[in-house]
Amino acid sequence: MTVSAAESPLFEFLLRQGDNALVLGHRTSEWCGVAPVLEEDIALANMALDLIGQTQLWLGYAGEVEGAGRTADDLAFLREVYDYRNLLMLEVPNGDFGRTQMRQFLFDAFQVPWLTRLQDSKNTRVAEIAAKCLKEALYHLDRSSHTVIALGDGTEESNRRMTDALTFLWPYSGEVFKDDATDNAMAEAGVAPLPSDLHSVWLETVERVLTEACLTLPEGAFAQSGGRTGFRHTEHLGHMLAVMQTLQRSYPGATW
Amino acid sequence: MPVTEAQIWDWLEGVPDPEIPVISVVDLGVIRDVSVSGDAVTVTVTPTYSGCPAMAVISMDIETALATNGIVNLQIQTRIAPPWTTDWLSEKARTRLEEFGIAPPQPAGGPTRCPHCKSDRLEKISQFGSTPCKAQWRCQDCLEPFDYFKCI
Numbered sequence: 562m563t564v565s566a567a568e569s570p571l572f573e574f575l576l577r578q579g580d581n582a583l584v585l586g587h588r589t590s591e592w593c594g595v596a597p598v599l600e601e602d603i604a605l606a607n608m609a610l611d612l613i614g615q616t617q618l619w620l621g622y623a624g625e626v627e628g629a630g631r632t633a634d635d636l637a638f639l640r641e642v643y644d645y646r647n648l649l650m651l652e653v654p655n656g657d658f659g660r661t662q663m664r665q666f667l668f669d670a671f672q673v674p675w676l677t678r679l680q681d682s683k684n685t686r687v688a689e690i691a692a693k694c695l696k697e698a699l700y701h702l703d704r705s706s707h708t709v710i711a712l713g714d715g716t717e718e719s720n721r722r723m724t725d726a727l728t729f730l731w732p733y734s735g736e737v738f739k740d741d742a743t744d745n746a747m748a749e750a751g752v753a754p755l756p757s758d759l760h761s762v763w764l765e766t767v768e769r770v771l772t773e774a775c776l777t778l779p780e781g782a783f784a785q786s787g788g789r790t791g792f793r794h795t796e797h798l799g800h801m802l803a804v805m806q807t808l809q810r811s812y813p814g815a816t817w
Numbered sequence: 818m819p820v821t822e823a824q825i826w827d828w829l830e831g832v833p834d835p836e837i838p839v840i841s842v843v844d845l846g847v848i849r850d851v852s853v854s855g856d857a858v859t860v861t862v863t864p865t866y867s868g869c870p871a872m873a874v875i876s877m878d879i880e881t882a883l884a885t886n887g888i889v890n891l892q893i894q895t896r897i898a899p900p901w902t903t904d905w906l907s908e909k910a911r912t913r914l915e916e917f918g919i920a921p922p923q924p925a926g927g928p929t930r931c932p933h934c935k936s937d938r939l940e941k942i943s944q945f946g947s948t949p950c951k952a953q954w955r956c957q958d959c960l961e962p963f964d965y966f967k968c969i
Contacts, residue, residue: 600943607945614868689898693867696969704944
């Protein structure tokens with residue numbers, strides 16, 4: 562017997578945090594061994610590691626809140642696509658190295674102010690996990706903004722690719738700011754701020770970095786949605802989970 | 818004779834960090850608490866980086882080291898708050914790191930000098946090195962690359 566989102570907005574909220582970290586962590590790990598240069602390969606693997614570590618904290622607590630005996634591993638490896646609560650932007654394929662960095666940047670620019678606010682959560686566990694994750698998010702943002710600037714303000718080709726990356730990712734970037742019932746419940750309980758409260762600070766960071774990167778902020782406020790509510794994921798998440806979950810699905814309970 | 822907390826700390830001093838064996842897990846600042854109640858020992862450990870794979874090895878090494886000294890009723894607890902910071906590295910650890918060729922963390926966010934030739938003409942190569950806790954830098958005088966223990 563598991564609790565539904567309506568019964569436990571906290572569980573739903575924790576899945577959103579954990580699934581963002583998990584899906585981005587897994588996507589980032591796909592670069593392991595194939596990144597353009599050795600240093601980037603190591604950096605991407607380390608970022609993925611941070612994100613998977615953060616996943617364990619969020620999903621571990623989610624499992625406790627749910628109270629059905631599911632561990633972080635159970636939640637990661639034994640849920641279906643529509644049980645996932647991550648942002649669509651994080652599940653779409655990596656694309657080239659530039660797009661991977663742009664996605665990381667757009668996410669980090671939100672995570673830093675978001676986790677900063679979550680440190681003051683009335684829920685102590687949320688505040689503690691946020692404080693831990695924030696330390697890592699800060700240097701992720703530092704790194705992703707530098708890389709976006711270096712590539713945007715690089716060669717003609719790197720600028721073109723970063724422009725393409727931005728054009729592709731932009732319609733996904735607004736999903737996180739669409740408050741819903743879960744967000745309202747969390748805000749009322751003092752667990753988290755409304756994501757929409759952070760839109761202006763996010764946009765400020767994004768504009769500043771993109772300007773320095775010689776890139777133009779895309780027009781249009783249309784935002785894809787459905788990932789964080791689980792209503793409609795892209796076709797890509799299922800393929801990703803097929804790879805990520807294959808071992809536990811094929812050999813249930815396998816450990817090493 | 819019942820074991821004392823001081824004795825446990827002493828044994829833990831002998832457990833090296835699996836990635837940087839010149840410093841102990843105590844020097845690293847990850848042991849937050851030791852408590853003894855009868856023959857039951859509880860060691861509280863805080864993770865350095867949330868995904869650091871060395872943490873599992875550290876727990877195993879603590880278990881082995883204490884078991885060697887006859888402690889079988891051991892519980893290892895994880896504590897994430899307050900989050901681990903490089904401020905918890907001991908002075909001894911900072912000296913040993915430099916001797917080992919790893920520049921110790923600095924509040925300024927980068928190494929102050931090359932751990933090999935002590936030059937202050939340095940450049941960053943990458944924000945990540947051989948482990949999540951390190952960045953790669955290079956000395957512009959002796960041209961040697963070196964690890965820098967990041968400040969968090």
